[in-house]
Amino acid sequence: MNIKNIKSEFPIFKQKINGKNLIYLDSANSSQKPKTVINEISSFYETEFSNVGRSVHTLAVKATNRFEETRDVVRSYINAKHREEIIFTKGATEAINLVAHSYGEKFIKSGDEIILTELEHHSNYVPWHYLREKKGAVIKFAPVDINGEINVDEFKKLITNKTKIIAFTHISNVTGTIMPVKKITDLAKSKNIPVLIDGTQGAQHLSIDIQDLDCDFYAFSCHKMYGPNGLGILYVKKKWIDELPPYQGGGGMISEVKKDNITYADSPTKFEAGTMQTAEVVAFAKSIKFLKDLGIKNIENHESDVLEYGLEQLRKNNSVKIIGNPKERASIISFTMKGIHPHDIATILDDEGVAIRAGHHCCQILHDKLGIPASARASIGLYNNKEDIDVLCEAINKCKKVFEV
Amino acid sequence: MNIKNIKSEFPIFKQKINGKNLIYLDSANSSQKPKTVINEISSFYETEFSNVGRSVHTLAVKATNRFEETRDVVRSYINAKHREEIIFTKGATEAINLVAHSYGEKFIKSGDEIILTELEHHSNYVPWHYLREKKGAVIKFAPVDINGEINVDEFKKLITNKTKIIAFTHISNVTGTIMPVKKITDLAKSKNIPVLIDGTQGAQHLSIDIQDLDCDFYAFSCHKMYGPNGLGILYVKKKWIDELPPYQGGGGMISEVKKDNITYADSPTKFEAGTMQTAEVVAFAKSIKFLKDLGIKNIENHESDVLEYGLEQLRKNNSVKIIGNPKERASIISFTMKGIHPHDIATILDDEGVAIRAGHHCCQILHDKLGIPASARASIGLYNNKEDIDVLCEAINKCKKVFEV
Amino acid sequence: MDLKDLYQEIILDHAKNPRNRGKCEGYNHDAKAHNPLCGDKVHIYLKLDEEKNISGLSFEGEGCAISLASASILTDTLKGRDLNFSKKITDDFLNMLKNKKKITLNSLSEDQITTISSLSGVQEFPMRIKCATMAWHTLMSALDKKNN
Amino acid sequence: MDLKDLYQEIILDHAKNPRNRGKCEGYNHDAKAHNPLCGDKVHIYLKLDEEKNISGLSFEGEGCAISLASASILTDTLKGRDLNFSKKITDDFLNMLKNKKKITLNSLSEDQITTISSLSGVQEFPMRIKCATMAWHTLMSALDKKNN
Numbered sequence A, B: 001m002n003i004k005n006i007k008s009e010f011p012i013f014k015q016k017i018n019g020k021n022l023i024y025l026d027s028a029n030s031s032q033k034p035k036t037v038i039n040e041i042s043s044f045y046e047t048e049f050s051n052v053g054r055s056v057h058t059l060a061v062k063a064t065n066r067f068e069e070t071r072d073v074v075r076s077y078i079n080a081k082h083r084e085e086i087i088f089t090k091g092a093t094e095a096i097n098l099v100a101h102s103y104g105e106k107f108i109k110s111g112d113e114i115i116l117t118e119l120e121h122h123s124n125y126v127p128w129h130y131l132r133e134k135k136g137a138v139i140k141f142a143p144v145d146i147n148g149e150i151n152v153d154e155f156k157k158l159i160t161n162k163t164k165i166i167a168f169t170h171i172s173n174v175t176g177t178i179m180p181v182k183k184i185t186d187l188a189k190s191k192n193i194p195v196l197i198d199g200t201q202g203a204q205h206l207s208i209d210i211q212d213l214d215c216d217f218y219a220f221s222c223h224k225m226y227g228p229n230g231l232g233i234l235y236v237k238k239k240w241i242d243e244l245p246p247y248q249g250g251g252g253m254i255s256e257v258k259k260d261n262i263t264y265a266d267s268p269t270k271f272e273a274g275t276m277q278t279a280e281v282v283a284f285a286k287s288i289k290f291l292k293d294l295g296i297k298n299i300e301n302h303e304s305d306v307l308e309y310g311l312e313q314l315r316k317n318n319s320v321k322i323i324g325n326p327k328e329r330a331s332i333i334s335f336t337m338k339g340i341h342p343h344d345i346a347t348i349l350d351d352e353g354v355a356i357r358a359g360h361h362c363c364q365i366l367h368d369k370l371g372i373p374a375s376a377r378a379s380i381g382l383y384n385n386k387e388d389i390d391v392l393c394e395a396i397n398k399c400k401k402v403f404e405v
Numbered sequence C, D: 001m002d003l004k005d006l007y008q009e010i011i012l013d014h015a016k017n018p019r020n021r022g023k024c025e026g027y028n029h030d031a032k033a034h035n036p037l038c039g040d041k042v043h044i045y046l047k048l049d050e051e052k053n054i055s056g057l058s059f060e061g062e063g064c065a066i067s068l069a070s071a072s073i074l075t076d077t078l079k080g081r082d083l084n085f086s087k088k089i090t091d092d093f094l095n096m097l098k099n100k101k102k103i104t105l106n107s108l109s110e111d112q113i114t115t116i117s118s119l120s121g122v123q124e125f126p127m128r129i130k131c132a133t134m135a136w137h138t139l140m141s142a143l144d145k146k147n148n
């Protein structure tokens, strides 16, 4: 497998879009799936499917083993220390809701402070807003600068002895900013404040060493890692596992159920109520295998090349204004065009087979700060290459032609 | 397609288990998937995949349309009045948690009463237990009788002017009891008490007319309806849609997000935070098509025949004690054997290719009441037939031989 | 599906130079709407006089070419028209986008029909239909609301 | 994978007539465990005397043949043995099930080795391993706990 012609591993690229080749630049939204992952879902359902952890028959044993194997694969991929630190969720959104709910219910009281940033995706803000509403907690936003960066000093300024958690994104899904994670976790640790990292845009672009990052919680979504939809991962540092109350209640997560009381299982089971996404979990092991076979360093380098080329080409175009200019940037270019609304850009690009996203990308706070209602976003996956950027640039020129700007 | 030889539509039955044909009698746990459903997942990922409701490019439009089509298909399948009454969840467990959380947060106060039954699955108890813990609500259990039935009078006795919700299972996953749903909803309506029905064992065996049942909430899981795992449905009656606060917070479910406040979208979006299980939702339309093509009445009749035959055969066996004897029963036979623990039964049956479940089936309250720690459960899906029952009976005789009872 | 059907000259003209922008004088009904996915916003102001004529009609808002053009065309077409007629045209407009029905109302000038019909190209772009209909739905909720 | 390896005669005998059931007299350590999936329960009682000998050892519990037999065999094998030796055997037992190591300890009688090893058939039934190991893990937590 070579990253140069990796598109052939992804069946979607056989599609023509409006008669053109598909140039998929919407991977920050959701990535396409390699055929090994798709086939694994089918073949699991065809030959091994059964519910996990409930029955003792042959299929159930197979399915349970496959399911738990993925937990080990994920553990090792992010270099977590213990397998029970890996919890399967519906997605990053559920993962963050879980923490906000379980940690928040127990540890956050009226007047306590939660530090977020102006770069956060709604899923790393709305769950904390619930605590503001319910508990009277206070939310503070670390401000983003003109480059789309947030200096660690901004966090320093916001921390008080009421700060109960710091939650921020690993990589911005609008500016592509790679946050100075280590500096922030070091700072937080020195003040004994737990840290949640929204890794939804991180885990597919960078190699993650969770012990090195040393955060308390790390949330991400498998569907942005060339894996199945409807599945996410929450890493919970061991020290929190017994501390946190369970989240959803149901089958599997209990220890003893009596009419007057209920006790709960140990982690990870405690946090995995109800029937899980068996096939998705099993298939996700193939996504990680795919990433490892290519080599996450190779992916980083390749995407970096394409990103640099993209920035260079778009900067040449006077009508295009790129959002942010962070020193450390991954795989994402958001932009606006004078006189053309992002929505119209997206439609015209689509006519050329180029799939991008237009809107506020679930980052309304950031767009308000930038004073724009929406932007266009081209996001790069491992299957994109410089030729894709060339098509993008031509399609952008077509926008100018249609709108006569 | 004929229900008599329908196994050929399910690839799993090509498997040999320990050299024997697979006799899958664990569908109440999770059902196997027909090839149309499995193929739909693959082909969706291969040719149409994109994130739903976020972007305006061709693939996103296709995916969004397919996704929303399933909502219409589900609406029509259960005869709900409005499409916005259909909410996609991770499973029945999440669906019930959603109601307990959103309804409970707003409407249940200290001393308020929640009526459940002794038949409930843990997922229709633990979420209500949370409200007991957090709010000081009181949980009352309508008692089950020796036949595994619960008379509507038992509910009548428990209702007071503090009763805030009645939540019960449509069909017991242990005794197969079909509950007198209409009588209970009529009673509840006359007292103005909302009703949640746990339909997890209902929707695959009976034809559901939600307007006729006239409940406020109906929760079920697609993986027990020959559909993909990791997906469930919550029906919410229109009158509750605007009343209930949202559940998880994240992308998609918002209207406006400001630094000091957040407003939410309308239903169903309000209740569907984050990236959804796109492929699973799309493929679930094929499960419903499959059920409709066979005809839910035909399925009911066929399963009923197999069930009656199974009860008849097992009653002949002196060592077997069947749990419950409800007048209205669907597709489930739980039993114990003198001198052989259910766990051992399951292992020995598996050796004959027969997959059943052993344990308390997430119904510890019921097993406590029956005074048994565990039972063996054979549950019938539309693919089972009388020959399967014969193999089951032989395998049960083998248990007796191994244990010399 | 052809881009030229979508971005017709009339539409681009209205998008670049929207008519009736701002608050119309003496308005007594208004309503606003917002599409959270793309950030499009529209706020309709209208003055309904005693004879049930829409004597004033304007909008504020930001959005894509389709949504701006649609709001601009709406105000241009319905200003000075009576209430029932405006409701009828709105129905026809929504019908045109939903069911591909042609607009044929007699009391519209040929010019007006051409202008409104220029938005029919949106039919082929499902994700953009909301952009085209938002202003019209908002007009209806403005009319449904009590006087300010 | 053969049923006969799992349900050997020794195991069935112990399952049907478990040895050392009940609370042993004067016990000073105990611990219990529970498998929520199948409802298996075990409660281990033991008396550790001053010379670190397990002079009393018994169990209460309910469960499948494997878990009953395992608890019964455990108590039979380790009663009267000293602490370190018991820990060593427990390690060996768990190792047998996890890594398919044979049990060969010199100070066990051939009979005892045969008896313990009868549980090695569980190796081939992954979902049943917990049934076989629960009593042994519980013994270890009883020993880890302070005196009652």
Ligand SMILES: Cc1ncc(COP(=O)(O)O)c(C=O)c1O
Pocket: A028, A029, A091, A092, A093, A094, A121, A123, A124, A169, A171, A172, A173, A198, A200, A201, A221, A232, A362, B250, B251, B274, B275, B276
């Ligand atoms: C930075 C960031 N955080 C969180 C999310 C939410 O992820 P999901 O929708 O998969 O739950 C996303 C993606 O939408 C994201 O880009």
Ligand SMILES: Cc1ncc(COP(=O)(O)O)c(C=O)c1O
Pocket: A250, A251, A274, A275, A276, B028, B029, B091, B092, B093, B094, B121, B123, B124, B169, B171, B172, B173, B198, B200, B201, B221, B232, B362
């Ligand atoms: C009656 C009943 N309710 C609820 C559930 C929970 O469903 P799920 O695990 O799919 O969320 C089940 C199945 O496990 C069930 O049988």
